[in-house]
């Protein structure tokens with residue numbers, strides 16, 4: 001079996017660490033792992049298949065001989081280094097938002113649009129975490145009944161804001177329980193014992209960038225510009241897993257039972273839906289899982305062709321690292337010609 005030299009850019013971050021774990025768990029054919037981070041972490045070590053591997057400082061020469069480069073070190077790092085890595089012959093899979101809406105860059109969730117990978121010119125984008133988990137659940141409904149409009153409210157965990165987000169929820173919670181105030185640093189308001197209806201910065205139209213990412217990315221992945229999408233993204237004091245309340249209006253009538261049946265058969269989805277017994281997904285029981293979990297599936301009583309559901313996914317896995325590794329697997333399967 002062919003093996004690949006794989007670079008992980010941002011190897012010391014929450015997503016980078018998860019990528020390394022998933023490469024190992026899924027037995028991805030790695031001939032050599034090249035963990036990269038900033039100068040700050042150069043010399044640190046990561047463990048891969050029981051061996052310690054030294055973290056190297058990212059630089060223009062980091063990609064010589066690299067076949068696959070998985071980026072999760074922020075948009076500015078991807079903007080500078082993806083083109084360098086692609087030029088030296090690596091296929092880049094980018095977790096940041098930098099290239100997602102570039103028309104020459106495929107934006108991929110393999111369960112939905114793996115074929116788009118074939119169009120790549122050296123860079124393949126991984127969607128925003130809330131988008132990745134949701135399109136897996138939307139796709140079978142879209143195929144069966146079409147989708148006119150989607151209204152989403154998210155409940156996003158602090159790990160979506162990286163290591164600093166995790167640290168702030170933990171330290172602020174501990175401080176507050178001791179009766180000590182701990183002013184916000186990473187987030188715009190206290191996150192412990194609170195909710196923040198702001199993720200990323202505000203745009204002139206009153207939406208946040210995070211919300212507009214969902215609007216644009218859902219349309220690009222489903223390949224349908226006509227779907228009307230609106231979203232409100234909220235940060236919640238949960239460590240891992242994003243939850244979403246989703247309301248859709250389909251083009252053709254569809255029953256809640258049919259939606260349940262479609263989702264039960266869909267790849268990457270598990271239905272947990274027995275409200276009478278208190279069975280539905282929660283972020284705590286979904287953390288660490290690969291699938292997207294859906295529950296509370298019901299007919300919307302306020303409109304024709306309306307369906308409501310609740311969708312939970314591990315943002316570090318399906319929302320980032322797992323989806324990136326699945327793209328790499330699909331790229332290997334498709335035997336895509338490497339960029340020149």
Ligand SMILES: NC(=O)c1ccc[n+]([C@@H]2O[C@H](COP(=O)([O-])OP(=O)(O)OC[C@H]3O[C@@H](n4cnc5c(N)ncnc54)[C@H](OP(=O)(O)O)[C@@H]3O)[C@@H](O)[C@H]2O)c1
Nearest residue numbers: 010012013014015037038041072073074096160162163320
């Ligand atoms: N967390 C999520 O759920 C999620 C989901 C989808 C996409 N993403 C995206 O993935 C990226 C990383 O997120 P994260 O949550 O893993 O953040 P994180 O925990 O803060 O990790 C950031 C990583 O980037 C590295 N880095 C920072 N500046 C660098 C530079 N100038 N050169 C090289 N490496 C640098 C850091 O290395 P040092 O140790 O040297 O600082 C660290 O390894 C972000 O762009 C984020 O938007 C995150």
